[in-house]
Structures are given as C-alpha cells and as structure tokens.
Amino acid sequence: MPIMSWKEAYSVGIAEIDQQHRRLIDLINSLHDAMSKGQAKAVLGKILGDLASYCANHFATEEKLFDTHGYPEGPDHKEKHRKMTSKVLALQQQFEQGKATITLDVMEFLQQWLDKHILGTDKKYGPFLNGKGVR
Ligand SMILES: [Fe+2]
Numbered sequence: 001m002p003i004m005s006w007k008e009a010y011s012v013g014i015a016e017i018d019q020q021h022r023r024l025i026d027l028i029n030s031l032h033d034a035m036s037k038g039q040a041k042a043v044l045g046k047i048l049g050d051l052a053s054y055c056a057n058h059f060a061t062e063e064k065l066f067d068t069h070g071y072p073e074g075p076d077h078k079e080k081h082r083k084m085t086s087k088v089l090a091l092q093q094q095f096e097q098g099k100a101t102i103t104l105d106v107m108e109f110l111q112q113w114l115d116k117h118i119l120g121t122d123k124k125y126g127p128f129l130n131g132k133g134v135r
C-alpha cells in the first residue's frame, strides 16, 4: 500500500514542478514498498540513491526558478533544501555502511517532510512565479 498519494492540494500551479513532486512521491512509495516486502539491501540502496539524486535535481530546478525571478523567500527556502539534502545524504551513507536500515520511522520522516514542505513552503512560490509568467 502506498505511504503517500498525490492530491490536488499539492499542486503549485507549475506543470514541471508538479510532475517532479509526483515522481518524488513515487520514489518514496517504491522505497516503502521495497521495505515492506523485505527486499534485499541492494534493492533498497538503489531506490534510496535514486531518491537522493532526484531530490537534488528537483531542489536545483526550484532554486533556479527562485534565482531567475528574484523570489524574495528564496534564501530561506534554499536553507530548508540544504538541511533536507544533508539528512538524506547522511541516511544514504549510514545505510551503505550498514549503520542504518530503512524502517517505518524513516519512511514516515520522508513522507511527512515532503508533505509539509510542499504544502507549507513550496506552495508559497506558486502565486509569485505564476505572476512572473511561470506555469
Ligand atoms: Fe518541491
């Protein structure tokens, strides 16, 4: 069962970003599914790596839009991305070193972070960027 589903409330009104958020939700669900099925470490590691790199790619897309259009809340938003990036990288490193496993707590952390970040932080740039002609 998916731990997270797309909902209309997640839409920021920019097609490319919504698409990327859907992909992040898919990756979180894939990791949760692999964990639930007790998949091998290599399988979990592969999905975790995909999630980490897709996350970095997604943050870069948003940050480029902030820079291009002079989004005033850009600096605070980037700081939130940086904190999450270091958490995900630390998790990935600990996982690879055998010091951490993917647990339900980890999955809930990922799911809750993305949910709160989209609804509380990402959605704020929607109207601003829409006003700059970004759709
Ligand atoms: Fe985002």
Ligand SMILES: [Fe+2]
Pocket (backbone or CB within 6 Å): 062, 077, 081, 117, 121, 122
């Ligand atoms: Fe963001």
